[in-house]
Amino acid sequence: MAGPKPQPFQARDKLAFLLALVPYLMDHDRVTVTEAAEHFAVEPEQIRDAVNLIAVSGLPGETSAYQHDDLFDIDWDAFENDDEIVLTNRVAIDDSPRFSxxxxxxxxxxxxxxxxxxxxxxxxxxxxxxxxxxxxxxxxxxxxxxGGAESLESLTPSLALIRESVDKGLQLEFDYLNARGERERRRVDALQIESIDADWYLRGWCHLREAVRTFRLDRISGAVVTDAAIEHRASDVRLPALFEGSPDDLEVVIDVEASAMPLLADFIPDGARSTPDGGRIRTTLRVSHYHGLKRLIASMPGVVTVIAPEAARAAVAEWAAAGAERYR
Structure with missing residues (x-):
């Protein structure tokens, strides 16, 4: 059954159509009326009317009067005999600013x-x-x-499967090593891939937690695309900020210079107790894993001291020692 017949353009629609048609014709040295009509989903007669209008359009010269070179022109023989559109003179657009x-x-x-x-x-x-x-x-x-984009597949073997999961609309299942060193089998509806510096993350609806969760790609292993259709899409759920707090977050007690507190505002949960001690403040951070904590502390040397838990102190100390070793 044929689709509904396109309606005549209103004045505003006609202008928008012409502004889209001219660049299209410039990108195609020679195009038939039928091809142009199919591309813009309009009747061939609407394309012919637009071409006739383009042919009497232009930009007046210094005399404010239109000369031949001030108007668009087409190959009229090709247009009238072969129903083909070929621009033979282009006005103003060739002189418009271009990207450097x-x-x-x-x-x-x-x-x-x-x-x-x-x-x-x-x-x-x-x-x-x-x-x-x-x-x-x-x-x-x-x-x-x-570089990050090209090396992504080599750094994260699971990426191809994530793409396949998204393309086919099927759930993805994998083993995940969480921040506590525990390995769990997860089944997710893949929603989005994001990166922070050199780290890449999968945002997905986790069927085990029944909520949106964030997974570091280098902690994913044994990934397979299942036969089960996804139940959630990115347009169906609210994706929180990449590092928005969750019940699985880890709490870390720190001492920080009072002047640096604003730099940590995104990591300090609402209601966290902050105790002044001289020029420093003892407070609590929430992080999704100690890897992110190491990067955070390394970015503020001498300003922040990790107090507890011991696992957090050890992670930061090992990170610092490994960095110092590279300078020997």
Whole structure:
């Protein structure tokens, strides 16, 4: 059964359509009316009307009067005889500001990063946009790549399975080593991949905990894609901040310089007791694992001292000793 017939454009819609059609025609040296109509999901006659309007559009020159070179022009023989659209003169758009090579390189790197994430993997639109950025700059774009994105699969063997789980809409099952050194079998609906520095995390709905949980990819092993369909998607649940507190968090008592307290605000739970002692304050942090605690303490040398528990003190001491050893 044929779909509903496209309705005539309103004035605002017609302008938006023309603004989209001109770049499309510029990206395609030669395109048929039928191909353009299918691309924009409109009737071929609407494409022909738009092309006729483009042909009398332009930008007046210094005399404020339109000359031939101030208007768009098309190959009328191809248009009238073969129903093909070929722009032979382009106005104003060729002179519009373009991304510099450096700006385009930065955008391309960001797109490469996105293409490494399961929810964006194999998106043809990303590859198309990268190609357009490479062509549409004011200078040559240097070959660039995001090291973290390219090395992600080699660093995390489970990534391919996570992608497969997302693509097929099936639950993912794996062994997970938690912050306490305990290994549990988890079954999750994979929702999103995120990274902080060199660490990568899977956000997923955990069927064991019946809530959204965060899993470090390097702590995942034995992953398999199950036959069970996922029950939750990223659009269906609220994804908390990456390090938002959870009942599984670890509590750590620290002494910190009073002036540095604002730097730790995100890690201090509501209602935590803070006791001043001279110029320092004793308070409690909540962290998801001691690996994150090590990084946090290392970023504030001499400002923060871990008091308890002993496992937290040992983790930080080992981290510091390993770092000092590298300088010998």
């Amino acid at each position: 090579a450096r700006e385009a390189s930065a955008l391309i790197m960001g797109l490469q990063y996105l293409s490494a994430l399961p929810e964006y993997a194999d998106r043809a639109s990303i590859a198309s946009l990268i190609a357009k950025l490479s062509r549409g700059t004011s200078g040559a774009v240097a070959p660039v790549s995001v």
